[in-house]
Amino acid sequence: xxxxxxxxxxxxxxxxxxxxxxxxxxxxxxxxxxxxxxxxxxxxxxxxxxxxxxxxxxxxxxxxxxxxxxxxxxxxxxxxxxxxxxxxxxxxxxxxxxxxxxxxxxxxxxxxxxxxxxxxxxxxxxxxxxxxxxxxxxxxxxxxxxxxxxxxxxxxxxxxxxxxxxxxxxxxxxxxxxxxxxxxxxxxxxxxxxxxxxxxxxxxxxxxxxxxxxxxxxxxxxxxxxxxxxxxxxxxxxxxxxxxxxxxxxxxxxxxxxxxxxxxxxxxxxxxxxxxxxxxxxxxxxxxxxxxxxxxxxxxxxxxxxxxxxxxxxxxxxxxxxxxxxxxxxxxxxxxxxxxxxxxxxxxxxxxxxxxxx
Numbered sequence: 001x002x003x004x005x006x007x008x009x010x011x012x013x014x015x016x017x018x019x020x021x022x023x024x025x026x027x028x029x030x031x032x033x034x035x036x037x038x039x040x041x042x043x044x045x046x047x048x049x050x051x052x053x054x055x056x057x058x059x060x061x062x063x064x065x066x067x068x069x070x071x072x073x074x075x076x077x078x079x080x081x082x083x084x085x086x087x088x089x090x091x092x093x094x095x096x097x098x099x100x101x102x103x104x105x106x107x108x109x110x111x112x113x114x115x116x117x118x119x120x121x122x123x124x125x126x127x128x129x130x131x132x133x134x135x136x137x138x139x140x141x142x143x144x145x146x147x148x149x150x151x152x153x154x155x156x157x158x159x160x161x162x163x164x165x166x167x168x169x170x171x172x173x174x175x176x177x178x179x180x181x182x183x184x185x186x187x188x189x190x191x192x193x194x195x196x197x198x199x200x201x202x203x204x205x206x207x208x209x210x211x212x213x214x215x216x217x218x219x220x221x222x223x224x225x226x227x228x229x230x231x232x233x234x235x236x237x238x239x240x241x242x243x244x245x246x247x248x249x250x251x252x253x254x255x256x257x258x259x260x261x262x263x264x265x266x267x268x269x270x271x272x273x274x275x276x277x278x279x280x281x282x283x284x285x286x287x288x289x290x291x292x293x294x295x296x297x298x299x300x301x302x303x304x305x306x307x308x309x310x311x312x313x314x315x316x317x318x319x320x321x322x323x324x325x326x327x328x329x330x331x332x333x334x335x336x337x338x339x340x341x342x343x344x345x346x347x348x349x350x351x352x353x354x355x356x357x358x
Contacts, residue, residue, distance in 0.1 A: 002032040003108045004087030008077035009039055009095035013046035015218060016095040017053035024059030028105040034063045038081045041071035073187025079180040085172050094166040097215035106213040107169040115174055115203045117196050120167040120213030127220045132293050133286035137221055140307045149209050157206035165192035167215050170199060178202055184239035186331040188232045197247040223284045227317045228333035234321025235331045262326060265319040272316055276340050279313040
């Protein structure tokens with residue numbers, strides 16, 4: 001078996017069916033690849049629908065395996081599937097992608113040389129009505145860095161931060177050698193980045209970009225979803241720093257759990273609370289404006305301006321997640337966003353003293 005496609009999924013039966021239909025139609029010989037789907041929480045109806053979609057699209061029943069697990073999170077699901085992988089190459093993707101016909105073959109061909117991490121292109125699907133917020137997600141680095149990956153040199157090593165679980169592949173033995181995917185608090189974030197970091201450290205594996213290994217990412221975000229994602233990343237960052245401190249330092253360029261850093265986060269949350277509240281209302285309006293707003297002659301400059309203006313709010317959410325995790329609170333992104341609209345907490349005694357002294 002040359003390559004195994006690994007997909008964690010939870011409660012997205014229609015998207016998973018579309019994903020599997022696209023994988024069943026690949027132009028790679030059927031006996032050279034397999035697809036493993038892990039359900040994060042039992043979902044027999046979704047599994048039945050997935051099997052039907054695979055067969056109706058011409059997929060070989062022997063090449064699809066559907067595994068039901070307890071609710072453990074996508075990170076752990078990938079690890080639970082790892083012992084079942086038969087392919088020489090492990091190709092990680094999401095349940096909400098639709099793959100080009102050459103997707104699997106392109107990933108397999110990219111591993112003809114030394115150990116490498118292959119990152120493919122994953123453009124966002126354009127939904128209607130197309131909104132300014134959607135276009136910001138597509139055309140900036142709000143979520144991924146694909147807007148910056150325009151170098152045509154196939155040998156360029158993009159670095160471990162440019163490998164994402166929705167479209168990346170690497171030798172299976174190498175994944176097993178570094179212990180698989182890290183499992184972090186909140187069950188979300190950094191497992192793909194940490195894997196790429198571990199493979200680079202252990203094997204000198206570069207991240208190679210192959211834009212022809214393409215999937216369409218069918219995931220429409222709302223502003224609230226985006227900010228909750230940032231909170232979850234902040235929450236998971238504590239676990240990353242505890243379990244994989246070298247990786248965390250490489251990502252953040254500092255010790256995010258140092259006493260100075262934690263105190264800075266506390267002060268940032270309090271100091272920037274009012275600004276975050278005002279920014280939140282403005283940020284939400286980006287989903288009310290048409291994407292064509294950016295078609296003006298100054299559209300590129302406006303895109304850059306809007307991107308830069310949203311960063312303090314993004315950082316507020318990330319630091320709120322970091323503090324909640326560090327201080328032992330539950331992962332609750334909805335509560336965190338609600339707290340932005342609430343009155344700011346009273347200043348601590350030291351802060352009051354500093355203000356009086358000033």
